[in-house]
Amino acid sequence: MxxxxxxxxxxxxxxxxxxxxxxxxxxxxxxxxxxxxxxxxxxxxxxxxxxxxxxxxxxxxxxxxxxxxxxxxxxxxxxxxxxxxxxxxxxxxxxxxxxxxxxxxxxxxxxxxxxxxxxxxxxxxxxxxxxxxxxxxxxxAIPLLRPLRESLAGDEVRTVLGIVNGTTNYVLDKMDTTGAGFADAVEQAQALGYAEADPTADVEGFDAAAKAAILASLAFHTRVSGVDVHREGITEVTAADIAAAREMDCVVKLLAICERTDAGVSVRVHPAMIPRSHPLAGVREAFNAVFVEADAAGQLMFYGRGAGGDxxxxxxxxxxxxxxxxxxGGGLGPGESTYADLPVLEMGQAVTRYHISLDVEDRSGVLAQVAAAFAEHDVSIETVRQQLVPGTASQSARANLIIVTHTATDAALSSTVERLRTLDVVRGVNSLMRVEGS
Amino acid sequence: MxxxxxxxxxxxxxxxxxxxxxxxxxxxxxxxxxxxxxxxxxxxxxxxxxxxxxxxxxxxxxxxxxxxxxxxxxxxxxxxxxxxxxxxxxxxxxxxxxxxxxxxxxxxxxxxxxxxxxxxxxxxxxxxxxxxxxxxxxxxAIPLLRPLRESLAGDEVRTVLGIVNGTTNYVLDKMDTTGAGFADAVEQAQALGYAEADPTADVEGFDAAAKAAILASLAFHTRVSGVDVHREGITEVTAADIAAAREMDCVVKLLAICERTDAGVSVRVHPAMIPRSHPLAGVREAFNAVFVEADAAGQLMFYGRGAGGDxxxxxxxxxxxxxxxxxxGGGLGPGESTYADLPVLEMGQAVTRYHISLDVEDRSGVLAQVAAAFAEHDVSIETVRQQLVPGTASQSARANLIIVTHTATDAALSSTVERLRTLDVVRGVNSLMRVEGS
Incomplete structure (x- = not known):
């Protein structure tokens, strides 16, 4: 043995x-x-x-x-x-x-x-x-089952609302953002590889229904099969439905819904309007997300890619x-394994982008001087916008220069700003902020 | 022993x-x-x-x-x-x-x-x-450390962007949505119990910096202390900054940022603009969220309440x-424990709301007949809106009735719709959709 x-x-x-x-x-x-x-x-x-x-x-x-x-x-x-x-x-x-x-x-x-x-x-x-x-x-890829099973083990889950099928979310998102009809949106999804040549399993809600059964089983610690799940797909959703949702300040999503009530559990898949202020409303393209309400934890949402090899x-x-x-024989906490001991960088080494709003004299040569200050520090400018400051005609004319940079080290960016402050043509820095997440 | x-x-x-x-x-x-x-x-x-x-x-x-x-x-x-x-x-x-x-x-x-x-x-x-x-x-309450430690154990995390302090998110959200200045927004937060009488630990970013150190340690499996974290709070964020972000179609958030680069890890807390299309941009009020990018898993986000006793x-x-x-001595999967065996309800027992758009004759008594159909099935109407259909003057006049119900069982709602279809004054049902998430 x-x-x-x-x-x-x-x-x-x-x-x-x-x-x-x-x-x-x-x-x-x-x-x-x-x-x-x-x-x-x-x-x-x-x-x-x-x-x-x-x-x-x-x-x-x-x-x-x-x-x-x-x-x-x-x-x-x-x-x-x-x-x-x-x-x-x-x-x-x-x-x-x-x-x-x-x-x-x-x-x-x-x-x-x-x-x-x-x-x-x-x-x-x-x-x-x-x-x-x-x-x-x-x-x-969304870590979801482990949180439901383990992290919420001492809590009681009431409701699970899931966008668990990327194809249908892509189709509904396109219908919402471009006004396309169902058939056109499906064609777009197929062209981009988000929908199969035969999209039945997705658009008729079969895929979502299977996932709803698994989610309900885990969330409520009970047994639910795919056949227990009421299923409606999105093939009947029209551009008029999407427009009606928009008028309600809502968006249409195909939802997998698992609810625990005093009478039992309700598990269903169907298109539904949800308010645009709801966290699920912002789930775009082929992304998935699962929204959970638990007694003690309150509202939670898990978001990410629902499919793909990696x-x-x-x-x-x-x-x-x-x-x-x-x-x-493990099962220990984070202390058990070896650490990478990676060096922690100084702030100056962080790579970021800056949004800078400058109060400048409105005369020729200003932009050249400002641009030179960026070039000196090897900071590349993505966009510059100039706004005239109203009501300054009687005084010496002033303008706002709004500059967004490409990525650079924080040290280079902050040296650039130091340099800008010394320029005669710059009357002041109105606003300075890093830009992340793009 | x-x-x-x-x-x-x-x-x-x-x-x-x-x-x-x-x-x-x-x-x-x-x-x-x-x-x-x-x-x-x-x-x-x-x-x-x-x-x-x-x-x-x-x-x-x-x-x-x-x-x-x-x-x-x-x-x-x-x-x-x-x-x-x-x-x-x-x-x-x-x-x-x-x-x-x-x-x-x-x-x-x-x-x-x-x-x-x-x-x-x-x-x-x-x-x-x-x-x-x-x-x-x-x-x-957000299950975050366990996913980072376990679910992504076979993956490599590149970036963590977190909104990890509810007080500052509430303040920045109010500044964005109401145009309030920093001091006013902090006062509102204090009045609602979202900020302490002395909000220093929150607004100066100390709380977020401690969390950033923990997040970086876990995400990169390395050792980062609070003192390693570059920290800037939100006290300097002005209404002008918020307005500048808005013009960029961005929103300002206090972010805890952990990045892994070839040179090492960068861990910092500072306000930053992020695009409104970014999943973090929709994190409102005192909610928290952590956005993770990993090599294989791609983009993930975890959202929920960051504080509170329960x-x-x-x-x-x-x-x-x-x-x-x-x-x-456990550590088994979901199979080991006893099941609740809760009853699975029929779709008719599910409790939901309907949005119904009807094509009706535009004459007196129509609304009364429609309302009676709802009352017959004990379905309560939340709102009714009537829209004249343009260009029907030459024919018999028509209108759209858009009705949103309060919650009722799906069986009662669907019987109501069946009944509506039989009414002479109803020419057709344009659109019928459930409303969830409110």
Whole structure:
């Protein structure tokens, strides 16, 4: 019998699937091996990657070709952690159950399977005393299941409102911002790769309904299947609906709604108007977000990318670390692992942009002098706007110069401002502020 | 020697401090005892509550008066989990270190201590093999530290931009929305309890700087102290700055910024303009939010209440569950604990609001007939708006009736709409949509 993983014996990881997500997981596991070892408290070793057909051995990943196998049934019997990124119901379900029977913990991104038959998997994990983690199954990269399960463990969740399907959010956002009709917006989404050639699973709400079932199960610690979820898609949403919402100062979103009432839980997916002041209203393009109301914590929202190879792989990796850490016997706080001890930079070394409003004389040559002060310090100007100050005609004419810089070090920017203050043509600095987040 | 906690021997919890947060923690621990036991895999028992002076025994909490003690030094030696909500540097630090020496895991909300001397605590936790959790220390109820530490464990965080101080966000938000000056906005914040009588720690950025140090330490897995953080407050922000930001289609926020560059980490707190399209720009009033950019996960944001007794207590409880679960030997996924098995309601039982746009004849009595259809089904109308349809003068005159209901069951609402469709005066239903999130 193989000994338990330990600081000396690596944690054996088996990957089922080497598609977009599986490939990204394999790559990140290799690239971040040192960091993962520090966080797990022991090293991880990929012991095999199951592919559907021989020859599909993704040589682009730079892995030993002997790792690839078509015998997934055998592979899952010799791993500590099985990562299932095949998708679909079968053979994913059988492989997961087989892995658990052989004592492996499982990380999966399979929302369809969890929505259809989650309880079978949860029960099998409990029976065999192994972990089952599935952060990537809902809202891709957004850490959501762990907060719901752990951080709010001492609280009571009342409501979950989620934008959990990027395609439909992109379509509704385009309809709102450009006035496009449904069909045109879907075409745009397809052109940009945000919608499949056959967008049914997204626009009819099937994808969102599966995620709603998983969210409700976790939020209320109860069992909800995909079939329990009332589902309406967005195909009936018209430009007139969007316009009506706008008149109400609302925006239309496809929402996954999970509510806990005295009578039970309500789980549904349908388009709905929400006020523009609501945090979910600002979720644009293909982003996802989940809004939670809990008794003690109050209102919370989690926002991020809901799909894509790398975001999904990031969530899978977080789960692998958690599961592997349990295997090694860890589970400690942040104190256990080695620190990077990165140098902390001085403020002058920070790279930022400045918005500067100057009170200047309105005469020729002013702009040249000001521009020279920036050039002296190698600070590049993005925009300059000049505003005449009204009511200064009788005195010497004055103007405001509003300058936004490109990024530069804070030291260069602050030296530039020092220099500007010494110029005769500059009467004063009205406003000076850094610009971030762009 | 006391045996380890187990499904039969409860996990002993000691509370240091019985103020607003401590009181809420004690109350929630009692109220949610069953749920906590299910999630921990064993019961929790409050073995003592340390108060500063005898007689401060919070009889309002309904706890056994003999639990209150002024001897915190003794209390920490007989607990599995010590919850420190006293705040400040001493005696909090000594008590935490003493608790760890005696083998207790520690949950703390003490940002000042973590920012000043976090590494001492992290090292002590590692040395004694105990947990140190501090979710409540940054951004109150928002589950943030656990996602940064665990969910993104296989990823690389590049940037953290945080609105981590509710007082300053409230002040800047009021300046933006009402055009108020700094002093007036601070007065409003004080009147509403969002700012202290002496707001220095908030408006000068000291509070945000402590949180920035903790965030940077976690995000980059390195050691940053409060003194490493460049700090500028918002006292110099003028109405002119806010107006300048508005002209740039930006908003001014006090940001805690943590950046990882090739040269090292930059950690700073200062007011900055951010574009109104940025997710942080929509963070209003006293809410907090932290925006994270990671290599694989991309952009993430976490939003919620940053302060307050109950939100902070919610975060503390989540930590207690995590720490206690390790004690009991758990650490399993969601499969391990008992399920609530709540009934799943039919869609008809869901409670929601409708927005209905009707195409109606424009003649007297129409509104009465429409209103009667709602009354028949006990659906209460919130607003009705009538719009004449232009260009229908030559035909029989038509109008749009736009009706928004109060909440009712979906069954009642949908029966109402069925009834409306049968009315002679109703030519059609232009648009029908549920309204959520208000």
């Amino acid at each position: 193989t000994p338990e993983p330990s600081p000396t014996r690596p944690v054996r990881v088996a990957l089922l699937g080497a598609g977009v997500v599986g490939g990204a997981v394999a790559r990140l596991l290799t690239e971040h091996a040192d960091d993962m070892r520090a966080r797990v408290g022991g090293s991880l070793e990929i012991v095999g990657i199951a592919v559907r057909r021989a020859g599909r051995d993704r040589s682009d990943l730079g892995l030993d070709p002997s790792l690839f196998t078509t015998d997934a049934d055998e592979l899952v019997t010799r791993a500590d952690v099985v990562v299932e990124v095949i998708g679909g119901i079968e053979p994913a379900r059988s492989l997961i159950l087989r892995a658990m029977e052989h004592g492996a913990s499982v990380v999966t991104a399979n929302k369809a399977l969890l929505a259809e038959d989650g309880p079978t998997l949860y029960d099998a994990a409990a029976e065999h005393g192994v972990d089952l983690y599935y952060e990537a199954a809902v809202a891709g 975001p999904t792989a990031s969530a899978v990796l977080g789960d692998i670390v958690a599961v592997a850490r349990h295997r090694v | 006391t045996p380890e906690p187990s499904p039969t021997r409860p996990v002993r919890v000691a509370l240091l401090g019985a103020g607003v947060v401590g009181g809420a923690v004690a109350r929630l621990l009692t109220e949610h005892a069953d749920d906590m036991r299910a999630r921990v895999g064993g019961s929790l028992e409050i073995v003592g509550i340390a108060v500063r002076r005898a007689g401060r025994d919070r009889s309002d909490l309904g706890l056994d008066p003999s639990l209150f003690t002024t001897d915190a030094d003794e209390l920490v030696t007989r607990a599995d989990v010590v919850v420190e909500v006293i705040g400040g540097i001493e005696p909090a630090r000594s008590l935490i270190l003493r608790a760890m020496e005696h083998g207790a895991s520690v949950v703390t909300a003490n940002k000042a201590l973590l920012a000043e001397d976090g590494p001492t605590l992290y090292d002590a936790a590692a040395e004694h093999g105990v947990d140190l959790y501090y979710e409540a220390a940054v951004a109150g 939100p902070t207590a919610s975060a503390v409880l989540g930590d207690i569950v995590a720490v206690a679960r390790h004690r009991v």
